[in-house]
Amino acid sequence: MQIGPYALKNNLVLAPMAGVTDRPFRQLCRELGAGMAVSEMVSSNSLLWGSEKTRRRADHAGEDEPRSVQIMGADPRLMAEAARHNAARGAQIIDINMGCPAKKVCNVQAGSALLRDEPLVKAILEAVVAAVEVPVTLKIRTGWDRDNRNGVNVARIAEQCGIQALAVHGRTRADGYSGDAEYDTIKAIKQAVAIPVIANGDITTPEKARAVLERSGADGVMIGRAAQGRPWIFREIEHHLRTGERLPEPGVAEIRDILLGHLRNLYAFYGDYAGVRVARKHIAWYSKGQRDGAAFRARMNQTDSVEEQLAITRAFFDRLAEQEELAA
Numbered sequence: 001m002q003i004g005p006y007a008l009k010n011n012l013v014l015a016p017m018a019g020v021t022d023r024p025f026r027q028l029c030r031e032l033g034a035g036m037a038v039s040e041m042v043s044s045n046s047l048l049w050g051s052e053k054t055r056r057r058a059d060h061a062g063e064d065e066p067r068s069v070q071i072m073g074a075d076p077r078l079m080a081e082a083a084r085h086n087a088a089r090g091a092q093i094i095d096i097n098m099g100c101p102a103k104k105v106c107n108v109q110a111g112s113a114l115l116r117d118e119p120l121v122k123a124i125l126e127a128v129v130a131a132v133e134v135p136v137t138l139k140i141r142t143g144w145d146r147d148n149r150n151g152v153n154v155a156r157i158a159e160q161c162g163i164q165a166l167a168v169h170g171r172t173r174a175d176g177y178s179g180d181a182e183y184d185t186i187k188a189i190k191q192a193v194a195i196p197v198i199a200n201g202d203i204t205t206p207e208k209a210r211a212v213l214e215r216s217g218a219d220g221v222m223i224g225r226a227a228q229g230r231p232w233i234f235r236e237i238e239h240h241l242r243t244g245e246r247l248p249e250p251g252v253a254e255i256r257d258i259l260l261g262h263l264r265n266l267y268a269f270y271g272d273y274a275g276v277r278v279a280r281k282h283i284a285w286y287s288k289g290q291r292d293g294a295a296f297r298a299r300m301n302q303t304d305s306v307e308e309q310l311a312i313t314r315a316f317f318d319r320l321a322e323q324e325e326l327a328a
């Protein structure tokens with residue numbers, strides 16, 4: 001898939017997820033097969049730019065290209081400023097969030113709430129595209145609600161404004177995360193525009209990725225929640241799309257090694273204090289469905305020490321690996 005000057009190694013994209021897609025997680029997903037990883041959102045409110053959180057979010061040291069940074073807001077002038085600010089700090093693609101349904105976001109008329117106001121969408125997109133040299137991409141939902149699925153209109157506006165790729169989550173803003181994502185509106189969008197369209201929503205397996213690509217005709221797929229605790233889903237999808245076969249699930253020993261590496265990168269990125277805390281949710285995701293996982297997670301939440309977190313994690317997966325060997 002091509003986005004502006006960037007030829008991605010494949011058409012698999014890690015979805016931006018605030019609080020999840022930090023640099024360590026993006027790098028891990030790229031290593032395990034994602035062609036691109038969109039960084040979590042940066043507010044267009046410049047009052048926040050000096051904060052530790054925003055500074056960390058804009059830290060791309062050592063990250064694979066292209067580095068895509070998402071911005072969000074409802075004021076064209078502030079969005080243009082945010083785009084310039086991030087491009088100056090190394091963003092190679094600016095992604096605009098019009099897909100987030102969070103109340104906090106929609107109350108200030110940003111994220112997917114903007115889909116209701118097509119003239120404002122146009123004003124924001126024009127302002128951001130004019131503000132930076134780098135390609136600008138857009139992430140939307142299929143519409144405001146089921147009676148107002150205006151995704152095709154918004155896609156046309158986006159193309160006219162110079163947006164270079166469009167990710168579409170197959171739900172409306174009103175759907176939140178309930179119900180199943182649908183891909184027919186994504187298909188209609190794909191047919192309406194010539195820019196790359198990336199299908200998103202409920203893609204949880206390689207087979208589903210293939211089915212969504214076939215059904216929608218989209219150029220690529222974007223994976224969010226299914227990559228939590230399973231960053232290797234990208235190589236599984238890549239393999240399946242290439243060969244039609246399913247890669248075997250990673251063994252427990254490999255999962256252990258991936259997780260331990262992930263934890264070390266989290267400590268290095270956040271420092272020990274915050275790193276241990278951020279790591280807990282990832283550890284919980286990796287251990288979901290594993291035998292005695294609940295007791296392991298409870299124990300994990302009681303420790304604040306890097307050494308202990310590493311040791312408990314190693315011991316848990318070592319024991320699972322032994323059981324796996326015995327069963328083999």
Ligand SMILES: Cc1cc2nc3c(=O)[nH]c(=O)nc-3n(C[C@H](O)[C@H](O)[C@H](O)COP(=O)(O)O)c2cc1C
Pocket residue numbers: 015016017018019020040041070097098099100139169200201202203222223224225226
């Ligand atoms: C924890 C979490 C945080 C998210 N944060 C963002 C965000 O900052 N920007 C955005 O455009 N979408 C955000 N999303 C939406 C995802 O990018 C994606 O569109 C959605 O989860 C559907 O894809 P999935 O079914 O593969 O998870 C978030 C989703 C989750 C679960």
